[in-house]
Amino acid sequence: MAQNLPAATGFFAEIRQDGGRPVAPVFASLGSQAELRERTADQHLRAVLLHSGTPADAHARAQGRTLVLAGELYNQDELFQLLPGHNLPSSGAALVLALFDRYDVHAFRLINGRFAALVADGGRIVLATDHAGSVPLYVSVAPGRVLAATEAKALRTAPAGQSVVAGTRPVRRLPGTHQVQAGTVLDINADTGNCAAHRTWAPQLARRVMREDEAVEKVRQVLESAVRARVSPDTPLVVLSGGIDSSSVAALAARRSSGRIDTISVTPPPPEGGGFSLCRLGFATDQPGP
Structure with missing residues (x-):
């Protein structure tokens, strides 16, 4: 399928x-x-x-x-x-x-x-x-x-x-x-x-100690595996972006997508008050990855 x-x-x-x-x-x-x-x-x-x-x-x-x-x-x-x-x-x-x-x-x-x-x-x-x-x-x-x-x-x-x-x-x-x-x-x-x-499942309670570069590479591998399982070249995508996690996912998804990815960026309100602002962006497939 x-x-x-x-x-x-x-x-x-x-x-x-x-x-x-x-x-x-x-x-x-x-x-x-x-x-x-x-x-x-x-x-x-x-x-x-x-x-x-x-x-x-x-x-x-x-x-x-x-x-x-x-x-x-x-x-x-x-x-x-x-x-x-x-x-x-x-x-x-x-x-x-x-x-x-x-x-x-x-x-x-x-x-x-x-x-x-x-x-x-x-x-x-x-x-x-x-x-x-x-x-x-x-x-x-x-x-x-x-x-x-x-x-x-x-x-x-x-x-x-x-x-x-x-x-x-x-x-x-x-x-x-x-x-x-x-x-x-x-x-x-x-x-x-x-x-x-x-x-059917419970999270494992364990701590792994490793060097920073190893930890960064492990996170990259896990993210790449998750995106690969969910994205095919023809899958239409919209990414709600609010930080580094979603930005990384959007960059990895762009590598696998044959078209553009729509992203919606949420800007938090200023300290003095006010509402949230939404900015819709396009993410091209030639953007560099994380």
Whole structure:
């Protein structure tokens, strides 16, 4: 699969066993929306995809399971090697679903990317966030009902869920709504609302001592590797620049891009007060790197 913008940048999903009144989600983010509905003998599944690509690439169905995915995967070639004998999945969602079929919740330990995902497997609902929680994921759980969304605002009008959900933290002013912690998979029993949390990643607590030149080179290598995983020559880019980190990323991305990169620079207000000023710039590919 060629690298491109994520097929979906966000989603709302509603799984009900009673087929009650659906929730009307409202997103703060802008984008086209597509709706997915599925019905089995036991439950109703409805998902609203907020997308920038082809909405069909943001969900997949196989062997009675349905997956909804928002975000993007950076190590697809490595993941393909974990599926020997499989036909290559045609989308990121299909790839994740194939990994889930083989490795269950441990599949999310293998993925390098920024994503939020939901798997509906009969009466079992699985929610997952990436290692850094870079795509937020919120959930409301009650017996016979699971609601999940990448924006808390989308759950604002939802009926209150249970007050405690493992692996989450409550959202202020939204009773019964919780945010899934980074690097966490929630395994939910839709019948009872019982939930088990699995940690897929935790930061290593260690200190490395090295010379300054070695440290600078290590940071360069890590940044180059991260940019290479996320940028292809034809990927349209906009960089929000506020300091040396984003400037370095913009310079490295410019080396890999075949066109210009738009950057938005934020200038802080003066001490005496005033608002922020925005300056939009163009970053040419022949600019020197960091």
